[in-house]
Amino acid sequence: MASGTVAPVSVSKGAGVDLIPHQFQYHTTETDASVLLYVTPEKAQAGLTKLVVEAAQAAVKAKGAFTLVLSGGSLPALLGPLASAKGIDWSKTHIFFVDERNVPHTCPDSTFKAVQEALLSQVPIPASQVYAIAEGLPVEQAATQYEGRLISIPASALPRSADGGFPVFDLILLGVGPDGHVASLFPNRPETAATQGWVLPVKDSPKPPPERITMTMPVINAAKEVAVVALGESKREIVQRVLEVQALPGALPAQLVRPKGGKLKWVLDVASAELLDVASWGEGKEFPRSSF
């Protein structure tokens, strides 16, 4: 058995059958993990919207602020419905980027640009609450500056973890690349193995553009909730590898995502879940857990 994994699994079907046709709970020693499997990408998008609204409401009720961390790639295009969703107080919402490309905000590669167009331009969020990467800096400085901005946020809005003093974001939305990378934490790279630091520079990313900044795995794993969103046929192979095949150390960053004491959710649709051995899930499925 992989270290840190504990069966059994309780399968709960029918929690909001329309939006969540199948919800599979995985309980591990570190995190409360589940897979939300939707029949269509549209229903998955609606499920993602609901998940964000619920996290926002809980965070504002608990501490008067909601910290939401976003990824790039295919994720921003799914965020549009949040603009009209009821229940998010944008004046109390703070937006961060789990990783960002070191490019101008006008560049098509900029995650900030994609999120701005899909969501932020549609909602009344104060500009000071959107934590974009600084433009035009060498990537090391961009990472240091981003980390410094996070450190300056009071613990009342962004608490620190008891274990290591990492920021505890309310919700981090991740994508997963075909090689299993999350954020800009790529397989077999030193940034992925980092156990210290909040934000690191990436100078030669295997996926273009080469310069990026990224939050570290300990920051991701300090979050209250992490949702990995993987929709469509192009994700089916990596979803199966991450959820069902224990990788060699360092080979699959997505298998390192285990928010300590927080919740982990995988948001899938039928196309991305097609290669999963769903029939065996009710018999005590374990999440594979590789190390770096």
Ligand SMILES: O=C1O[C@H](COP(=O)(O)O)[C@@H](O)[C@H](O)[C@H]1O
């Ligand atoms: O480069 C990146 O890739 C991942 C995955 O993107 P996807 O398009 O395959 O969904 C993304 O999560 C990350 O933020 C981004 O910088």
